[in-house]
Amino acid sequence: DTGVSQDPRHKITKRGQNVTFRCDPISEHNRLYWYRQTLGQGPEFLTYFQNEAQLEKSRLLSDRFSAERPKGSFSTLEIQRTEQGDSAMYLCASSRDRTYEQYFGPGTRLTVT
């Protein structure tokens, strides 16, 4: 399977803990995106990478959030000092180019208790 993969699929953490999610994009895709999706809503853009460069960040991405994409391959999204409001599905997507469709991974469902 050469689709987008995400790990873990589910994460339950206590408020105040740090969590890290991983995304492996489709190998030939230069662009990698992170989104957050809450119940009943469409995905909301968080940030995007062109190769290893993080080129855009949403205002939704507070300073507790950080994302990396070392060597332009996989990406990690870390949330520090988690809050209950961070509970959501975190989606990763990749695409060949800005004009092309994005392919989504299965997501990581985060529950903060």
Next chain:
Amino acid sequence: AQKVTQAQTEISVVEKEDVTLDCVYETRDTTYYLFWYKQPPSGELVFLIRRNSFDEQNEISGRYSWNFQKSTSSFNFTITASQVVDSAVYFCALSEVNTGNQFYFGTGTSLTVIP
């Protein structure tokens, strides 16, 4: 302001009925792309179609068809002879070439096909 509006929150149809999902978008760009995605109960978003702003030809793929009208800023999606497997949440999305790199998603339409 919401760039993509999907006014229908939930739709239920009986199997074999046709159903149209509405999508209205807002942009000042002359070059943009529109997309439809399906999110079945399993949760993974599945790409269905991509359309650029210069191509207003309607498209048909099996039981799916899309009607793009720039005059009304709409990109509607019709499923003909619906099946239970079509039950999912459907999202319309907009990508503006000149003003950013993100996709703007609508809030989705939840379609239930009743056997």
